[in-house]
Amino acid sequence: MLFLIFLLSGWVKGWAQFTYDIVQDKPANGQLKRMVFIKWNDWKPNPGTFLGIPLNPRGYAFWQIVNKAYYKGEDRRPYRLPDGPFIKNYGDLTLQQMADKKIMDTTEKIRNTNLATYLSMTGGNGDIAYNLFFKRKFNEIFDEVNEWLKGMQAESPKALEACMNSEYFKNFVEYVEITKDRIKAIHESFVDKGVRMEGYLEIYQELSQKYNVLSHYLAGQVRLSKFPTQARLKEIKEIPVTTSDKEIVNKILSNFKF
Amino acid sequence: MENGKQVVMIIMLLTISFFGNAQFVTWAFHTDLPFTQLENTAFKCGWNYTYANKLKEIKKNREKTLEYLVFVEEVQRKIYNTLSNVDGAVKDSKTIWTLSKKIPEILKNLEKSVELAAGKPYLLTITGDMYNIFYQRCLNLTNYLQNVILKSDEKILIDPVRRHKLVYDVYCEINVLFQLSKSILDQYRLKTLQDAVDKIIPVSTFYNVDKMIVQDILRKVKF
Numbered sequence: 289m290l291f292l293i294f295l296l297s298g299w300v301k302g303w304a305q306f307t308y309d310i311v312q313d314k315p316a317n318g319q320l321k322r323m324v325f326i327k328w329n330d331w332k333p334n335p336g337t338f339l340g341i342p343l344n345p346r347g348y349a350f351w352q353i354v355n356k357a358y359y360k361g362e363d364r365r366p367y368r369l370p371d372g373p374f375i376k377n378y379g380d381l382t383l384q385q386m387a388d389k390k391i392m393d394t395t396e397k398i399r400n401t402n403l404a405t406y407l408s409m410t411g412g413n414g415d416i417a418y419n420l421f422f423k424r425k426f427n428e429i430f431d432e433v434n435e436w437l438k439g440m441q442a443e444s445p446k447a448l449e450a451c452m453n454s455e456y457f458k459n460f461v462e463y464v465e466i467t468k469d470r471i472k473a474i475h476e477s478f479v480d481k482g483v484r485m486e487g488y489l490e491i492y493q494e495l496s497q498k499y500n501v502l503s504h505y506l507a508g509q510v511r512l513s514k515f516p517t518q519a520r521l522k523e524i525k526e527i528p529v530t531t532s533d534k535e536i537v538n539k540i541l542s543n544f545k546f
Numbered sequence: 547m548e549n550g551k552q553v554v555m556i557i558m559l560l561t562i563s564f565f566g567n568a569q570f571v572t573w574a575f576h577t578d579l580p581f582t583q584l585e586n587t588a589f590k591c592g593w594n595y596t597y598a599n600k601l602k603e604i605k606k607n608r609e610k611t612l613e614y615l616v617f618v619e620e621v622q623r624k625i626y627n628t629l630s631n632v633d634g635a636v637k638d639s640k641t642i643w644t645l646s647k648k649i650p651e652i653l654k655n656l657e658k659s660v661e662l663a664a665g666k667p668y669l670l671t672i673t674g675d676m677y678n679i680f681y682q683r684c685l686n687l688t689n690y691l692q693n694v695i696l697k698s699d700e701k702i703l704i705d706p707v708r709r710h711k712l713v714y715d716v717y718c719e720i721n722v723l724f725q726l727s728k729s730i731l732d733q734y735r736l737k738t739l740q741d742a743v744d745k746i747i748p749v750s751t752f753y754n755v756d757k758m759i760v761q762d763i764l765r766k767v768k769f
Contacts, residue, residue: 312578374593
């Protein structure tokens with residue numbers, strides 16, 4: 289501003305003269321109004337006529353002859369309210385945005401469903417049924433088999449040896465190895481939760497049945513090992529036989545404590 | 547912006563005239579154009595800003611939609627791959643390993659049975675049939691294992707748990723054959739050959755069952 293005053297004062301002081309006018313450019317202003325949104329029919333100079341005679345020859349010539357198509361044409365203001373091209377475009381965009389929002393919401397729901405599916409199908413740490421229930425149940429049976437073998441080792445090594453060498457026990461050991469592998473595979477598989485649980489249940493039922501049979505087999509082996517040997521049987525020359533009721537009762541009373 | 551240009555131009559003109567030789571300059575102040583321009587600019591900028599915001603919102607929504615769809619596609623692809631491809635855990639399972647050990651054992655038992663039957667012409671025909679039945683059945687089960695259970699096929703969708711179960715079923719079948727072949731061998735060793743022949747007759751019940759089993763499974767697993 290100071291620089292401007294300096295220039296002006298220097299000018300006045302020198303040998304030159306500066307003047308100014310307050311003006312209006314109505315044709316240009318009218319065009320500006322037409323170019324955006326304000327007003328379409330602000331035609332300057334005036335193109336109108338009175339009884340067929342142009343009110344302003346320049347305006348008439350410019351608008352009615354040279355630029356007639358523009359003058360007579362439709363309103364071309366791009367931002368005119370409420371139905372200009374821009375506003376229509378904006379309206380379409382708003383509709384598009386609403387549609388996109390709905391699509392996004394829908395896909396978000398689908399994503400959430402898929403996420404839940406993914407999590408439910410994930411094995412390993414995500415296998416809640418196994419971690420909370422089946423792992424313990426399977427281990428109970430495997431541990432019981434080990435306990436049985438340890439017990440046999442302590443109580444009757446002979447029975448244990450007989451078991452170890454039997455075809456039945458070898459088959460069971462093979463079955464346990466395969467079953468452990470199957471359980472591990474199911475646990476780590478990417479599969480539907482229901483199918484996984486069905487798989488566990490099926491294996492558990494089969495394993496329980498086989499363990500049940502095995503435990504009876506092992507118990508039988510222990511009992512078998514306690515039978516007297518041939519040498520011991522030969523040592524017993526005469527088997528005592530009780531004949532009278534009194535002897536039988538006394539025998540029972542001597543063996544059982546009430 | 548336009549006003550800024552005008553001011554710069556005026557200053558330039560004044561500067562030139564200050565140092566130059568111009569004497570008379572009329573400076574015209576428009577009282578209408580700048581205001582109309584300002585009004586236009588404010589209106590346009592306001593709407594353009596709103597429009598740009600809407601576009602940004604749409605872009606954001608579409609990016610999120612794309613992100614969600616990519617995730618969905620990945621999950622679906624993983625599920626499909628799991629169903630159509632064979633998991634390495636199935637191929638490397640102990641069940642398969644045990645199976646691969648048992649089949650040669652079955653054939654070995656059968657060969658020994660044939661050796662024991664040698665020299666007995668009235669038994670050779672029966673022993674030969676038995677060998678064929680066992681061999682054919684092992685072959686069928688192996689083919690079924692390779693071509694259905696362990697084959698990655700886009701038309702056959704089987705989940706890994708079911709695949710393991712099918713492998714286990716084959717294992718059970720092979721195990722039965724193995725035990726049977728072993729039992730027959732023992733019979734040949736322990737008893738007379740005629741007794742052994744009497745015992746192996748039930749083997750024929752397995753004959754032609756395989757095709758039916760495979761067709762049944764194919765019918766169930768095809769979607």
